Amino acid sequence: MQVLQIQGLTKRYGAITAVNNLHLEIQSGSVYGILGPNGSGKTTTLSMVLGIVGADSGSFSWFGDKYGDQERMHIGALLETPNFYPYLSPVKNLEITAHIKRVASPGIDQILEIVNLAHRRDSAFSTFSFGMKQRLAIAAALVGDPEVLILDEPTNGLDPQGIAEVREIIKRIANNGKTIIMASHILDEVEKVCSHVAIIKRGKLLANGEVGAILSNDRQVDISAGDLVRLREVLANFPGVKSISEKDKMLQLQVGTELTAAELNKLAFDNGLIISHLVMKPKSLEAEFLEITAGT
Amino acid sequence: MLHLLKLEWLKQKDYILFKLLVAAYLIFLPATLFIGKKMQLDVGAPINPAKDFFVFPTIWEWLGYFGNWMGYFVLGFMAVLMVTNEYSNKTLRQNVIAGLQRTDFFKSKLLFMTVVATVATVYYATCALVIGLFHLGDDSLYFSTVFKNIDYVPRFWLMSMGYMSFGLLVGLLTKKTGIALFLYLAYSMVIESILRWVVHLYFFKNITMSLYPLNAMEDLAPLPVAEMANDLLKQHGFRMLLTPMEAALASSFYIALFLYFSYKRLKNSDL
Numbered sequence: 001m002q003v004l005q006i007q008g009l010t011k012r013y014g015a016i017t018a019v020n021n022l023h024l025e026i027q028s029g030s031v032y033g034i035l036g037p038n039g040s041g042k043t044t045t046l047s048m049v050l051g052i053v054g055a056d057s058g059s060f061s062w063f064g065d066k067y068g069d070q071e072r073m074h075i076g077a078l079l080e081t082p083n084f085y086p087y088l089s090p091v092k093n094l095e096i097t098a099h100i101k102r103v104a105s106p107g108i109d110q111i112l113e114i115v116n117l118a119h120r121r122d123s124a125f126s127t128f129s130f131g132m133k134q135r136l137a138i139a140a141a142l143v144g145d146p147e148v149l150i151l152d153e154p155t156n157g158l159d160p161q162g163i164a165e166v167r168e169i170i171k172r173i174a175n176n177g178k179t180i181i182m183a184s185h186i187l188d189e190v191e192k193v194c195s196h197v198a199i200i201k202r203g204k205l206l207a208n209g210e211v212g213a214i215l216s217n218d219r220q221v222d223i224s225a226g227d228l229v230r231l232r233e234v235l236a237n238f239p240g241v242k243s244i245s246e247k248d249k250m251l252q253l254q255v256g257t258e259l260t261a262a263e264l265n266k267l268a269f270d271n272g273l274i275i276s277h278l279v280m281k282p283k284s285l286e287a288e289f290l291e292i293t294a295g296t
Numbered sequence: 297m298l299h300l301l302k303l304e305w306l307k308q309k310d311y312i313l314f315k316l317l318v319a320a321y322l323i324f325l326p327a328t329l330f331i332g333k334k335m336q337l338d339v340g341a342p343i344n345p346a347k348d349f350f351v352f353p354t355i356w357e358w359l360g361y362f363g364n365w366m367g368y369f370v371l372g373f374m375a376v377l378m379v380t381n382e383y384s385n386k387t388l389r390q391n392v393i394a395g396l397q398r399t400d401f402f403k404s405k406l407l408f409m410t411v412v413a414t415v416a417t418v419y420y421a422t423c424a425l426v427i428g429l430f431h432l433g434d435d436s437l438y439f440s441t442v443f444k445n446i447d448y449v450p451r452f453w454l455m456s457m458g459y460m461s462f463g464l465l466v467g468l469l470t471k472k473t474g475i476a477l478f479l480y481l482a483y484s485m486v487i488e489s490i491l492r493w494v495v496h497l498y499f500f501k502n503i504t505m506s507l508y509p510l511n512a513m514e515d516l517a518p519l520p521v522a523e524m525a526n527d528l529l530k531q532h533g534f535r536m537l538l539t540p541m542e543a544a545l546a547s548s549f550y551i552a553l554f555l556y557f558s559y560k561r562l563k564n565s566d567l
Contacts, residue, residue, distance in 0.1 A: 052567040073395035083386035
């Protein structure tokens with residue numbers, strides 16, 4: 001089932017086009033990452049589909065329009081910063097969220113348990129650290145067990161421990177088969193958590209699809225032998241080797257996932273070459289990301 | 297409807313400033329009246345506070361006038377805070393994200409305001425009746441004397457709604473508590489006076505100068521001696537005090553206008 005369809009969404013702020021003719025389709029059950037550098041239009045896009053910012057042109061529809069204008073009742077969202085009534089406790093803040101969502105028994109204690117805030121259930125929100133506020137925002141998004149979760153930079157501003165905790169929470173929720181839309185500028189995060197990804201820059205969609213297809217699984221091999229020229233000749237025609245370059249008296253290869261280190265070793269040995277150095281590593285995602293975003 | 301009213305109640309009931317404002321209204325409204333006990337005007341003034349403030353039917357006027365100030369400060373500030381807090385805490389945005397329709401957000405504010413104005417009015421009427429009944433003195437009690445100024449009750453309600461809808465609009469326009477309170481006070485105390493007494497009077501020297509929103513609301517429960525001053529002016533062919541009916545019609549018009557613009561503002565702005 002299609003959860004969200006975005007058609008030609010555009011938003012301008014004066015001379016700046018924050019989101020430029022964006023098209024996206026998000027299927028149910030996917031963990032969809034929206035990846036882009038800071039200021040690329042991720043939050044603006046999410047603000048538009050959540051109805052808090054009006055679009056200049058284009059349209060979007062949630063759940064194939066089956067809920068009419070009540071769609072947000074079926075979505076849980078954390079957008080940018082955690083926003084709560086500072087003088088109220090987490091329990092009372094979540095009660096307001098539940099009241100808006102018309103959830104009769106929201107199970108607030110269990111939700112606070114999930115985000116590790118049960119021990120602070122009765123202290124005022126204003127006394128919370130940023131990490132706790134962020135976790136409460138995730139808790140608010142969980143109220144009413146919504147069909148879709150939107151998480152905008154969920155680990156932003158957290159310390160390493162907080163980041164690990166929040167990622168753990170997201171993974172747990174994703175494992176339950178929930179659709180998650182997550183905006184992030186951190187590749188590593190998207191790669192670890194998401195099944196699909198859309199990469200945007202300056203409001204434009206650069207690429208989208210399955211994480212494996214977009215952020216390719218190619219690996220990099222550093223290989224070296226006594227006769228580098230000969231080694232290069234041998235490797236050039238070997239299937240699975242996509243590119244070869246020379247660096248620091250070593251050859252750097254881009255290879256597909258099917259190729260193993262043993263095969264390379266055997267190939268060299270069969271051609272009378274003794275390999276002095278062989279390292280196989282995943283291609284850096286940063287490099288991939290920079291490659292995709294550099295061209296614009 | 298109750299659902300939306302309860303939503304606002306959940307937001308307000310633990311808010312310290314809300315509680316303070318309620319307490320201030322409940323205590324100060326009757327308390328100001330009792331200042332009259334200490335006021336000795338032996339200069340041949342046409343009023344005698346120690347008596348007029350407390351007996352029927354003038355208690356309706358005097359308590360109404362003190363309530364005018366309380367409404368202007370307490371209820372107006374409450375309405376301002378009701379919306380500016382939602383902006384500064386970004387909770388309006390969060391409410392909408394959670395699924396609240398903007399129209400429903402507006403309705404919950406309007407319903408709450410209506411309830412507050414109604415409770416404030418009932419309290420005013422109760423105070424007037426109770427205090428009045430304790431100050432019957434030796435005069436025989438006539439039903440008609442007690443309820444002579446009973447029209448002050450609906451006027452008081454309309455006045456409360458007026459200040460609150462003005463506060464709501466100012467809050468929604470400025471979004472910031474400090475600026476909103478400043479504008480609320482500056483408009484009513486300075487800007488409108490300049491518009492009326494300098495600009496308007498330059499073009500039209502008649503009662504239309506009193507038809508400005510905050511003045512019309514104030515005239516719903518004016519300073520009782522203002523009526524005497526008005527009578528004096530009338531002999532010279534000029535009057536500045538609106539009749540209760542004029543004030544009520546003008547106030548209703550402005551309330552509708554303020555609510556309309558508040559709604560428009562809320563409906564269309566990016567959050």
